[in-house]
Amino acid sequence: MIAIVGAGAGGGLLARELAKNGKEVIIFEKGPYVDSKDAYKYYNEYPKDVDLLATSCVGGSTIVSMANMVRALDSELHEFGIDLTKEYEYVEELVGVHELDDSHIGRGTQLFLDAAEELGLDVCKMPKAIREEDCIQCGKCAFGCPVDAKWSAKNFIDEAVELGATLISEATVVDVVLCNMEACGIRYVRDGEEKVLKTDKIVLCAGAVDSAVLLKNMGLTGIARELFFDPFVTVGGYLKDINFNTEVQMAGLVVGKNFVLSPHFSSFIRENIPYDDVEDKDILSIMVKTPDQSKGYVHTDGFVNKTNTITDIRYLAEGVATAGFILEKAGVDPKTIGSTVYRGAHPGGTAAIGKVVDSNLETEIENLYVCDASVLPISPGKPPILTILALAKRLADYLNYM
Numbered sequence: 242m243i244a245i246v247g248a249g250a251g252g253g254l255l256a257r258e259l260a261k262n263g264k265e266v267i268i269f270e271k272g273p274y275v276d277s278k279d280a281y282k283y284y285n286e287y288p289k290d291v292d293l294l295a296t297s298c299v300g301g302s303t304i305v306s307m308a309n310m311v312r313a314l315d316s317e318l319h320e321f322g323i324d325l326t327k328e329y330e331y332v333e334e335l336v337g338v339h340e341l342d343d344s345h346i347g348r349g350t351q352l353f354l355d356a357a358e359e360l361g362l363d364v365c366k367m368p369k370a371i372r373e374e375d376c377i378q379c380g381k382c383a384f385g386c387p388v389d390a391k392w393s394a395k396n397f398i399d400e401a402v403e404l405g406a407t408l409i410s411e412a413t414v415v416d417v418v419l420c421n422m423e424a425c426g427i428r429y430v431r432d433g434e435e436k437v438l439k440t441d442k443i444v445l446c447a448g449a450v451d452s453a454v455l456l457k458n459m460g461l462t463g464i465a466r467e468l469f470f471d472p473f474v475t476v477g478g479y480l481k482d483i484n485f486n487t488e489v490q491m492a493g494l495v496v497g498k499n500f501v502l503s504p505h506f507s508s509f510i511r512e513n514i515p516y517d518d519v520e521d522k523d524i525l526s527i528m529v530k531t532p533d534q535s536k537g538y539v540h541t542d543g544f545v546n547k548t549n550t551i552t553d554i555r556y557l558a559e560g561v562a563t564a565g566f567i568l569e570k571a572g573v574d575p576k577t578i579g580s581t582v583y584r585g586a587h588p589g590g591t592a593a594i595g596k597v598v599d600s601n602l603e604t605e606i607e608n609l610y611v612c613d614a615s616v617l618p619i620s621p622g623k624p625p626i627l628t629i630l631a632l633a634k635r636l637a638d639y640l641n642y643m
């Protein structure tokens with residue numbers, strides 16, 4: 242029996258692929274099984290000094306994602322002998338990655354694409370896993386899709402269960418049990434009761450913070466000292482009646498050397514725009530996301546510290562300046578441009594390949610694996626789900642073969 246801890250990006254694909262191959266799989270998820278439209282209620286709360294976004298429910302953070310799907314970290318993973326070419330092809334087809342049809346490119350997004358092109362930037366439509374025939378273009382992806390038009394890992398968990406896997410939701414794994422220094426079970430809490438389940442293998446897919454806490458509490462070394470979180474800000478300004486807030490979000494992409502830019506509305510942007518009586522419908526805004534240096538730390542109680550380096554700030558400044566040029570070219574009055582605070586939605590790097598896990602994602606403890614954003618060796622600075630899915634497919638093939 243293989244126990245999977247966490248029903249998000251890594252755990253979802255792994256469960257599906259293992260169950261499809263007839264393996265006995267049991268998935269533990271600390272959050273509940275919810276309708277996608279209610280996912281916004283399950284954002285985690287972190288201490289005030291770190292603005293980190295992640296959700297706890299079946300589907301993990303993928304359920305509030307924008308369904309942006311790009312390949313990342315190819316050369317960095319090659320250094321560890323990992324070539325994900327065929328896994329990427331498999332998962333891209335599985336989740337239906339494609340550029341949105343023009344019918345789903347709103348006016349604000351088109352202004353972004355045109356302005357970036359006129360400025361000579363490297364611009365394209367964002368590859369997405371959204372079904373246009375179901376999408377109602379409400380701009381609410383980050384709340385959880387009201388009509389289930391975008392892919393989330395919850396789909397994979399549903400499939401895994403249909404294929405015979407067991408899902409235990411609202412069950413928090415608190416420890417990995419060892420027998421003769423090998424992983425042989427897990428300890429979990431459900432309805433206030435602590436239970437132990439014996440398993441042959443355990444894969445931690447609890448995300449970069451929670452997987453790190455579990456490993457750290459087992460006494461493994463080198464854990465959680467190098468957290469990154471792909472910081473971002475949303476920069477926007479006044480453009481009367483653009484109605485960008487109800488478009489499909491992040492449907493365009495500019496790839497710079499040290500940042501990526503994508504049209505994005507944030508519910509926090511209005512209060513930061515220096516223009517009287519501005520309404521959400523009058524804002525055009527852009528997300529600026531950068532790869533950060535891995536200067537974060539997760540404590541054994543899950544407390545997260547994150548330091549921003551001079552390089553992080555420099556990259557962010559380059560991205561913000563470029564976003565400002567695009568907004569101005571798109572018709573935004575530059576005197577009205579403002580920005581949200583610095584946040585992170587892609588925590589990773591806490592159990593990195595080559596440091597904590599080997600290239601088969603196994604830890605120094607036999608039969609204990611990690612398969613989530615924790616294993617990414619450095620910050621991708623771009624959407625990581627596709628890379629996590631490809632790594633999970635690779636691990637599933639390995640475990641299916643064993």
Ligand SMILES: Cc1cc2nc3c(=O)[nH]c(=O)nc-3n(C[C@H](O)[C@H](O)[C@H](O)COP(=O)(O)OP(=O)(O)OC[C@H]3O[C@@H](n4cnc5c(N)ncnc54)[C@H](O)[C@@H]3O)c2cc1C
Nearest residue numbers: 247249250251271301307308309414451613614624625626
């Ligand atoms: C608003 C938002 C938008 C995003 N948009 C995109 C996007 O468009 N494209 C992209 O590539 N990335 C996006 N991301 C990032 C992406 O969602 C994450 O990087 C990805 O989901 C991480 O996968 P994971 O497997 O590491 O963890 P998760 O998907 O977060 O899954 C971890 C799961 O483990 C569970 N868990 C934790 N601890 C325990 C425990 N002790 N016991 C049992 N279960 C546990 C959690 O509840 C959670 O369900 C977005 C993130 C956010 C917050």
